[in-house]
Amino acid sequence: MAKNKTALRVNNVSMKFNLSSEKVDNIKEYFIKMIKKELMYQEFWALKNIDFEVKKGDRVGILGLNGAGKSTLLKVIAGVLKPTEGSVECFGKIAPLLELGAGFDRQYTGAENIFLYGAVLGYSKDFIKEKYDDIVEFSELGKFIDVPVKNYSSGMKARLGFSIATVVEPEILILDEVLSVGDKKFRKKCEARIKSMFDKGVTVLFVSHSTSQVLRMCNKGILLENGQLIAQGEAEEIVDLYDEKLGMERDEG
Secondary structure: OHHHHEEEEEEEEEEEEEEEOOOOOOHHHHHHHHHOOOOOEEEEEEEEEEEEEEEOOOEEEEEOOOOOOHHHHHHHHHOOOOOOEEEEEEOOOEEEEOOOOOOOOOOOEHHHHHHHHHHHOOOOHHHHHHHHHHHHHHHOOHHHHHOEHHHOOHHHHHHHHHHHHOOOOOOEEEEEOHHHOOOHHHHHHHHHHHHHHHOOOOEEEEEOOOHHHHHHHOOEEEEEEOOEEEEEEEHHHHHHHHHHHHHHHHHHO
């Protein structure tokens, strides 16, 4: 029975990247060095032995200083990156809102990209047609919906991306700093849409640098430091720990 109450399990996940430890001036030089096996790499572990479980309906805020591994962790959970070690088990349909609008074609209009991005997210053409007006209305793009996306600001792209991605309600929602886009009014609207999902028992993993946002939206928290999970528990407790760490870093600076 316990398995039914689990939305997500991260089993001892580690993620290694090979960083080139020397400067290569151009692609030709890179390939020559690669063929001659002269490239020197430095191992970098972005995540090390991350182990935790998320219960259905929990809203988990992931906190940590820059470079702690927060975004890497979300990408591993979403299946964008394959972990070097360990595994992730998901019990439900995931909607990752990682890089909003990353799947857009710059030459196409916003309207065309609704269908394109919708297809990338696995929605049928009929479903998108049915939801089209809702998406446009929520995005507040108005007549700009018929303008090529190459003329959009990053905020406009993020608004359209958010509107498309949240038109259905997944069982597990993964958010990486997406609520920091657009103006204050639009951010509040995005928060309200996500909070309406909470009432339906959606499980959320949420990376944000805003502790007030984490406290408003999350009941649980985890704290990462240098790729390691150093604390997990109630959101208030984890935010306090994070604030302490921030204070210590400022004092040392």
